[in-house]
Amino acid sequence: MAQSITSAVHSELIIKKSRFLGCVQPIADRAAAQVVVASLRVAHPAATHVCWALLAGGQSAAVDDGEPSGTAGRPMLEVLRHQDLEGVLATVVRHFGGIKLGAGGLVRAYTDCVAQALKNATKIPLVRMTALRCSASYALEGTVRREIDAAGGLLQQVQHGEHVVFVFTLAEDAAAALTARLGEIGRGQVIWLDATAG
Known part of the structure; x- marks a missing residue:
């Protein structure tokens, strides 16, 4: 490494x-x-x-x-x-x-x-980082924030609109586990978006 x-x-x-x-x-x-x-x-x-x-x-x-x-x-x-x-x-x-x-x-x-x-x-x-972007309902905002933090992610931006959109960076090797965990917790309510889009 x-x-x-x-x-x-x-x-x-x-x-x-x-x-x-x-x-x-x-x-x-x-x-x-x-x-x-x-x-x-x-x-x-x-x-x-x-x-x-x-x-x-x-x-x-x-x-x-x-x-x-x-x-x-x-x-x-x-x-x-x-x-x-x-x-x-x-x-x-x-x-x-x-x-x-x-x-x-x-x-x-x-x-x-x-x-x-x-x-x-x-x-x-050196830890390789990746940029991620997801949206969730307001009811899940606290949970998503806690899970990102627990996984060692660094929030870059949170946008409040129809849904809450999270833009964050995370160690590449932790990304798959976090997406799976949020998929379980959110029961399909956490939507992954293109991280390069605005």
Whole structure:
């Protein structure tokens, strides 16, 4: 199951006088990641490289930022993939120490920097949510509200018209049980509607 992390975690490695400052943090998307990377460039003007890797909402990135191709961003991305992370940005700021590490040394350095940071991360499972919409009579409003709440649903909107219409989100794996339960309780009086309709 895909996981994310609760907050930013950091690491620092010194390898042959080069200083690697790693950070792995939760992130929403590529645009947010680029803002973080830009702020790192400002915060570390003397840095030789600001390499990064992203896995977020189907968007991924592996940026070497001047390091030999495939020696920084890709290894960092592989660490994130190996740990089944989603919604996560890994960055490593490198201050060059004057001694070249070679391709293998760079891969190890960037991989280790991200892996070290992740040792201190608190991971949380990502729950896929689904949007649902149903209508019920006014007599069932309280019951439907209680059942949605008990199933861990989050009410987005309640519309009062001829019937009460509920728009809510719920963990995908809890949806079938809730629809069956409301079907029993409502005896056909809870009608499921297209969640994408207004």
